[in-house]
Amino acid sequence: MSYEIQTWVRVAAYLGGGLAMGFGAIGAAIGEGHTAAQANIAVSRSPKNSGDIFKSMLVGQAVAESASIFALVIAMLLLFTNFANPTYITVAVMISAGLCMGLGAIGSGVGSGYPAGAACIGMSRQPGVANKLTTNMLIGSAVCQTPAIFALVTSFILLFTNFSDRPVNPTWAAILGAGLASGLGAIGSGIGGGLVAETSCEGIARQPLCSQSVTNIMLLGQAVTQTTAIYGLLVSFILMFKFMPASDTISSAMALLAAGICMGVGAIGPGIGEGVTARSAVSAISRNKDATASITRVMLVGQAVAESTGIYALVIALVLIFVV
């Protein structure tokens, strides 16, 4: 059973489009559902502020939605772009770009829903700080979206780089690995960043006077949370841009695919864990502002230890790419 290369490319493009939109729809829907649930609770507590709460819910949901809109864009591109001179690498590119954007949208969609929900609850408690809450929510959700943007960038580079001068054999696996590293690596950082932003909105509603230090520590905690997504992006860039010499063994291809899987999956846990840490740190600071310095120090030490397994995954991925 043999088909022409055009047939395989179309098969891969349609499959990739389905994967992009299917996975990409998961996160945003969960996040927006969470926001709406919290908004309902908020309105029931404080019906007279329903206007502000409703507005905040819609703005927060719009930010969470952007992750799945990225996935929609990639799915459309995969369905309707005609790629000239297809090779078997193009087949891998289609599937990889779809998987990358689909998986990459999960974390950011879920994560962005948390701060929006907490902002709605906060407005029912402290209507006076609605503006501060909205600002903090938007900053927090914007940081949550960065992993999805990393995945979008990787998908675009995959789709619009000309790989046709590369040898088919290890390159197909490098392409698939690049998509998985960036896509899977975005999940943990997106969710983790959302957890941090959630409690910072809660904290500002509880104690509006400390909003400045809460926002600062939120950004610090989120920045550490993003590091594992950046490792994923780094590994996928190496896999895309390093010229892999031609080989006729399956093991050289599997090493590159395994590097992508290792970094992508390995980034999930540290991303979530560091987010959990920063969430509690922000909450503790909003309760006891005087202890900010020692809480921040312990947060950073704890996050550094949680980061270690992400670094092991990075090391194994780099060994798989460069050593074996």
Add this chain to the structure above:
Amino acid sequence: MAIEGVDIVKAAAFLGAGISMGLGAIGPGVGEGMAAAKACEAIGRNPQEAGLLTRTMLVGQAVSESTGIYALVIALLLLFVV
């Protein structure tokens, strides 16, 4: 592309190493994050005990790290020894 038995075994070892370290990193990452989270909360309630709490946190995290190190060891064994 002629695929030989040795090649397939090596390919499986590489894939196994990647999967081992990748999946093995999830648990310690989340678990150590939780330990650090509670340490932050505790220091917020009781800042005088920051030193004791930090020490307890680090010991707890070190134990939780061990499974991540097992995954690293298995990955390195698969890459270089087996």
